[in-house]
Amino acid sequence: MATVKSFSGAVRLKDVSDFIAPSQACVVSLEPKKDGGEGEGELVRLQSRAGSSAARGPSTSQPASEASPVKVTLNDCLACSGCVTSAETVLLEQQSTEEFLRVLDTKAETKRVVVVTLSSQSRTSLAAHYGLSPLETTSRLCGFLKSLGVDLVLEDNLGRDLALLATLEEFWDKYENGAADTLPLLTSECPGWVLYAEKTHGKLVLPHMSKARSAVATLGSLCKGALPANLGVDPGRIYHCFISPCFDKKLEASREDLKSGEFADLDCVLATTEFHKLLEAKSFDSQGGPTAPFDDIFQGSGTQRTQYSARGSSGGYLEFVFRECALRLKGRDLFPRDQPLPLKVVRNQDFQEISLLADDGKILLSFALAYGFRNIQNIIRRIKQKKMTYHFVEVMACPSGCLNGGGQMKDEGARVIDRKEIVAQLEQLYHHGEVVLRDPRGNPNLGQVETWLGGFKSQKATEVLHTTFHDRTQKTETASTAMMIDF
Ligand code: SF4
Ligand code: SF4
Structure with a gap:
């Protein structure tokens, strides 16, 4: 568990490379700010778990004097996961179950088209929880969401496939053109890592960040661009x-970077646990409830009865980009597609690497995965030291x-299972035989996406498939509390 050794004045975090547990206090703003003070953007409110149930409702319904919540703008937040991982202590007003239900309840007047994308990781977690197979889980969840009035339920594979292809081309371009000063390419799928990089390391790291949008951000821009065009709304x-x-x-x-024109590409994010609470509140019947297939932005409603995945349960970037580059360099498939890549554990299971050698022994490709902040810090230290x-x-x-x-x-449950054991079980379920492994290029929608974009090299493609990052280190340095993070 992440341990806060000292929690006043200068904040010191230790042993953070461990499984995340929620905390109730923010490490940035230990002193409440006055309303209307400096800071922009949406507010993150930290509230006492011991507060009344009313205090857990949307903050708009709560008198300011009642709970005196600490307010931290999203620009201050370091994404340290101290509270962002706790459903009860963080209330992002626009991204709550209440708001989701309100949108559904007012659909008749507003004529909104409600789209829900189920992440493959959330589906896996719920499949394990309900003791269902992946396909049973998705068909029951799709049926449930349709019964609530959701118009389209999507798998996340189209966004993931496009993000993988964009990352491959971005890397290959840098690798082939010898842009050594911006290698290694660091993937940017994970918002916790992206915010940490922007706010803690800025210029040192940002040139290395992959500009490919994350899978859901890519899918989000398709939902706000291609989908309305298809539906004529x-x-x-x-x-x-x-x-x-x-x-x-x-x-x-x-x-702000993830918008299509004036519209946010993602209106609401609900964590698996928040969605589970909704399932329970609405008496979800995992055994006998209604079923429905996935919908598809391009193929239409109810057209996707299969569930697809790519190797790698965190997006599969290393798996895909390494294989494809090895194929381009060697002219043949060196690694069996039905097996995971033979990664070598370097320091721990969360730091692994793989290389491709030329015939003379020279290293052609050297890839790694680094999960958890201790391993991330190791990568950053090596970049800093030019090693x-x-x-x-x-x-x-x-x-x-x-x-x-x-x-x-x-x-x-009663039996306390080691978290790593649970993750190992989830990995098995994620790669269950019912889930079809598919190369991103096998996605049947790519042709329609390409037509809509006007080609994958067009200006529109750049806007839809890529994003930008910002150096926020100075703002962090002037945050209200001196902060020291020691990994
Ligand atoms: S995640 Fe952000 S708001 Fe939450 S404790 Fe960390 S810095 Fe504070
Ligand atoms: S590793 Fe995955 S689950 Fe964890 S913060 Fe990043 S994107 Fe979210």
């Missing part, structure tokens, strides 16, 4: 909710990756 009528393995995706959804030898690093904030995200179901 105004983009403002689309309401897109993502069921996510972590709370950090709420922060990603609030980024980096990797070409590509898949970076994730959570130890064990997204299946262990802070928003996933926790074991609440």
Whole structure:
């Protein structure tokens, strides 16, 4: 568990590379700010778990004098997961179950089209919780959401496939053109890591960050661009909710960079545990409730009866990019597609690497994955000391990756199971035989996406498939509390 050794004045965090547990206090703003003080953007409110149930409702319904919550703007937040992983202590007003239900309840007047994307990690977590197979889980969840009035329920594979292809081309371009000063390419799928990089390391790290949008951000822009065009509705009528393995995706959804015109690409993010509470509140019947297939932005309603995955339960960036680059360099498939890549554990299970050698023994490719902040810190230290030898690093904030995200179901049964044992079980379920492994290029929608974009090299493709990052280190340095993080 992340241990806060000292929690006043200068904050020191130790042993943070461990499984995430919620905390009730923010490490940035230990002193409450006055309303109307400095800071921009949405507010994160930290409230006492011991507060009344009313205090857990949307903050708009609560008199300011009642709870005196500490207010931290999203610009201050370091995404340290201290509270963003706790459903009860963080209330992002626009991204709550209450708001999701309100949108559904007012659909008749507003004529909104409600779209829900179920992340593969959330589906896996709920499958384990309910003791169902992946396909049973998705068909019951789709049936449940349709019964609530949701118009389209999507798998996240189209966004993931596009994000993988964009990352491959970005890396290959840098690798081939010898852009050594911006290698290694560091993946940017994980918002916890992205915010940490922006606010703690800024210029040192940002040139290395992959500009490919995350899978759900890519899918979000398709939902606000291609989908309204297909349906013949105004983009403002689309309401897109993502069921996510972590709370950090709420922060990603609030980024100004992730918009299509004036509309946010993601309107709402609910963590798996929040979605589970909704399932329970609405008496979800995992054994006999209604069933429905997935919908598809391009193929239409109810057209996707199969569930697809790519290797790697945290997006599969290393798996895909390494294989494809090895194929391009050697002219043949060196690694069996039905087996995971033979990664070598370097320091711990969350730091692994793989290399491709030329015939003369020279290293052609050197890739690594670094999960959890201790391993991330190691990568950053090597970049700082100019001792980096990797070409590509898949970076994730959570130890064990997204299946262990802070928003996933926790074991609440009598038997206390080691968290790593749970993650191992989830990995098996994630790669269950019912789930079809598919190369991203096998996605039947790519042709329609390409047509809609006007080609994958067009200006529109750049806007839809890529994002930008910002150096926020100075703002962090002037935060109200001196902060020292010691990994
Ligand atoms: S995640 Fe952000 S708001 Fe929450 S404790 Fe960390 S810095 Fe504070
Ligand atoms: S590693 Fe954790 S914080 Fe990052 S995207 Fe995955 S679940 Fe979210």
